[in-house]
Structure formats: C-alpha cells, structure tokens
Amino acid sequence: MQFTALSLTTCCVSVISATEYHLGLLKAKLAKYRAQLLEPSKSSAAKGEGFDVMKSGDARVALIGFPSVGKSTFLSLMTSTASEAASYEFTTLTCIPGVIEYKGANIQLLDLPGIIEGAAQGKGRGRQVIAVARTADVVIMMLDATKGEVQRALLEKELESVGIRLNKSKPNIYFKPKKGGGISFNSTVTLTQCSEKLVQLILHEYKIFNAEVLFREDCSPDEFIDVIVGNRVYMPCLYVYNKIDQISMEEVDRLARRPHSVVISCGMKLNLDYLLEKLWEYLALTCIYTKKRGQCLTCCLSVLQCHRIHRSLASQFKYALVWGTSTKYSPQRVGLTHMMEHEDVIQIVKK
Numbered sequence: 288m289q290f291t292a293l294s295l296t297t298c299c300v301s302v303i304s305a306t307e308y309h310l311g312l313l314k315a316k317l318a319k320y321r322a323q324l325l326e327p328s329k330s331s332a333a334k335g336e337g338f339d340v341m342k343s344g345d346a347r348v349a350l351i352g353f354p355s356v357g358k359s360t361f362l363s364l365m366t367s368t369a370s371e372a373a374s375y376e377f378t379t380l381t382c383i384p385g386v387i388e389y390k391g392a393n394i395q396l397l398d399l400p401g402i403i404e405g406a407a408q409g410k411g412r413g414r415q416v417i418a419v420a421r422t423a424d425v426v427i428m429m430l431d432a433t434k435g436e437v438q439r440a441l442l443e444k445e446l447e448s449v450g451i452r453l454n455k456s457k458p459n460i461y462f463k464p465k466k467g468g469g470i471s472f473n474s475t476v477t478l479t480q481c482s483e484k485l486v487q488l489i490l491h492e493y494k495i496f497n498a499e500v501l502f503r504e505d506c507s508p509d510e511f512i513d514v515i516v517g518n519r520v521y522m523p524c525l526y527v528y529n530k531i532d533q534i535s536m537e538e539v540d541r542l543a544r545r546p547h548s549v550v551i552s553c554g555m556k557l558n559l560d561y562l563l564e565k566l567w568e569y570l571a572l573t574c575i576y577t578k579k580r581g582q583c584l585t586c587c588l589s590v591l592q593c594h595r596i597h598r599s600l601a602s603q604f605k606y607a608l609v610w611g612t613s614t615k616y617s618p619q620r621v622g623l624t625h626m627m628e629h630e631d632v633i634q635i636v637k638k
C-alpha cells in the first residue's frame with residue numbers, strides 16, 4: 288500500500304513542469320497576501336459593522352447581485368415584506384429580511400444592497416453584503432438577463448476572493464499539522480495537478496514543516512491552499528437571470544441551459560414556481576414529520592440534521608423511532624446522528 292502511494296507520487300513529479308511549480312508557489316504567496324489584506328475587515332465586522340439581521344426560520348438565502356437587477360422586486364413578490372424597488376441604482380441600502388413559506392418550512396430571504404466590482408475590497412457596501420452572504424445556506428446570484436455574462440463572472444470573482452466557493456465541495460484532502468516528524472505525503476489517486484514536491488513548497492510558504500497530508504482526490508494547488516488556509520465557505524449558488532421579458536427566445540433558451548441557472552421575470556411573474564422548487568432542492572431541506580400530528584415538525588438542512596431537535600430536546604433525548612426511506616427497517620431505532628430524509632416520520636422517545 289505504502290509502496291503504491293510512493294510510486295504514484297514519483298511518477299507525478301515528472302508530469303508537473305517547472306512553470307507549474309512556479310505558479311503553484313506564486314498562488315500560495317498571493318493567497319497569503321490576500322488573507323492579510325482582508326484582516327482589518329474581519330475585525331470591523333466583529334465590531335458590528337455588518338448588517339445586524341437575526342437568523343430566523345429553517346434556512347437563510349441571500350440575494351446577491353449588481354444594482355437594479357431586481358432583487359427588491361423579487362423579495363416583495365415572494366414574501367409579505369415590501370422592499371422599495373426603483374429604476375435607479377442603489378435603491379436598497381441595507382439588509383431587508385423576508386420569509387418564504389414553502390412546504391411547511393420558513394425560509395429567510397435577505398434583500399441586500401447591490402454590489403459592484405471591487406466589493407470585496409470595500410467598494411460601496413460590498414464588504415457588509417459579502418459578510419451576510421457568508422452566513423447564508425444558499426446564495427441566489429441575481430443577474431440582469433439583458434446585461435450579458437460579465438456580471439456573473441465579476442461577482443464570482445468577488446466572492447471567490449473572500450474565500451466563498453460556489454457549488455463546489457470541500458476538497459477531499461486529509462491535512463493535519465504536527466509537532467514534528469516532517470511532512471508525510473500520500474495519495475490514494477493519481478495526481479495530475481499536484482505532487483509531493485509542490486505540496487512541500489506550498490506548506491513551507493505557510494511555514495508548516497511538520498504535517499500529514501493525504502490526497503484522496505486529484506486536487507489542484509488552489510484547492511490544497513484552500514485546505515491549508517481553512518475558513519473557506521462551500522456554498523450552493525443558484526444563478527437567477529431576471530428580466531427575461533426583455534430578451535429573445537433564443538437567449539432565454541441559452542441561459543436556462545447554463546449550469547445551476549434559472550430564468551425568471553419578476554415583472555411578468557414568470558417561472559417563479561420553478562425557481563422555488565430549485566431553491567428547495569439547493570437547500571437540501573429535509574422535512575421531518577411528527578408521527579403524532581402527521582405534519583411537519585421541523586425542517587432542517589441535511590448536514591445540520593435535526594438541528595432544532597438537538598437544541599430543544601438534546602438533554603431529554605433517549606432515542607428516536609424513524610419510519611421512511613432513510614432507514615432499513617420501519618420503524619428503526621436511531622440516535623441523534625441519524626440522517627433523516629424527506630418525508631420521514633419521527634417519534635422521539637424522551638428519558
């Protein structure tokens with residue numbers, strides 16, 4: 288086993304060119320530099336300069352987009368909250384929360400000021416907006432369908448630069464800094480973008496000389512840097528193209544086929560139901576129905592499963608009986624870590 292991993296890494300060394308070493312190292316330096324640049328913003332956020340909006344409901348969705356793409360129009364349509372909409376830019380200057388009730392869940396929807404290029408560096412209210420985006424369960428990136436693809440790329444870049452990774456999963460790399468013993472490097476797959484030497488160079492850049500590293504996936508140097516730096520947020524994102532009433536059929540067709548994308552018109556109330564369905568899917572919300580009442584007791588993100596049950600019942604919890612698709616038998620006795628699935632029925636047995 289040990290031997291296989293070693294021979295793999297040896298073969299990779301020859302694959303990676305000098306240019307790539309250079310680039311990998313340069314990226315490590317840049318990431319470090321950027322992190323330092325962003326330091327002051329963290330402390331100012333801690334002083335309460337972000338928008339102070341309480342988290343409520345079962346999940347939080349943040350509306351991110353350039354000015355005047357229709358974020359406020361959307362909030363006013365989907366929730367009972369009215370947020371001023373107008374044809375001039377920067378109509379919205381603060382964070383306005385609304386609630387979408389869907390399949391028994393309360394989804395908090397946040398209208399935010401428009402952001403522009405340079406937001407991450409503090410242009411406009413960019414930093415505050417991005418700070419809120421980090422706290423969301425899903426980001427809706429609202430785009431003006433008439434404005435082309437530039438906005439999408441610019442916003443992706445802004446979010447990327449502050450460590451928000453959209454529609455990406457956490458790199459499957461085991462990384463553990465140690466007190467001594469040097470750097471032990473292994474991989475379970477063939478690596479085409481990283482090698483032991485490059486990993487070592489990057490780690491040295493971060494002044495890490497003792498660590499255990501195991502690549503379980505063919506990750507890039509950037510992904511490895513993300514793992515070292517930590518504090519990255521991996522977030523589902525729906526790209527919503529609004530104002531499709533203003534573009535050609537061909538264009539609508541093209542945008543609708545882009546990955547993670549939904550086309551809508553707030554003005555003509557088009558495709559909003561479909562957007563809600565998609566949003567629900569992206570939230571991966573799980574409805575748990577109580578046995579007694581046969582209705583939705585709580586909805587929670589599958590990762591934070593049973594979050595609300597944890598909080599209110601954790602001290603009294605003995606075990607739970609679950610009926611549904613998440614168990615082998617119905618009912619099955621499960622503990623707090625069991626993953627519920629949509630429409631499962633749960634009965635909690637208290638101590």
Ligand SMILES: Nc1nc2c(ncn2[C@@H]2O[C@H](COP(=O)(O)OP(=O)(O)OP(=O)(O)O)[C@@H](O)[C@H]2O)c(=O)[nH]1
Nearest residue numbers: 355356357358359360372373377378379401553554
């Ligand atoms: N044609 C068309 N216009 C729309 C649509 N949705 C919103 N608008 C218009 O776009 C303009 C901007 O809408 P807002 O909701 O204020 O946009 P916003 O993104 O909240 O803007 P800021 O708060 O300034 O960032 C308004 O004049 C809306 O009436 C749509 O689907 N089609």
Ligand SMILES: [K+]
Nearest residue numbers: 355373375378
């Ligand atoms: K506006």
Ligand SMILES: [Mg+2]
Nearest residue numbers: 358359378379
């Ligand atoms: Mg607005």
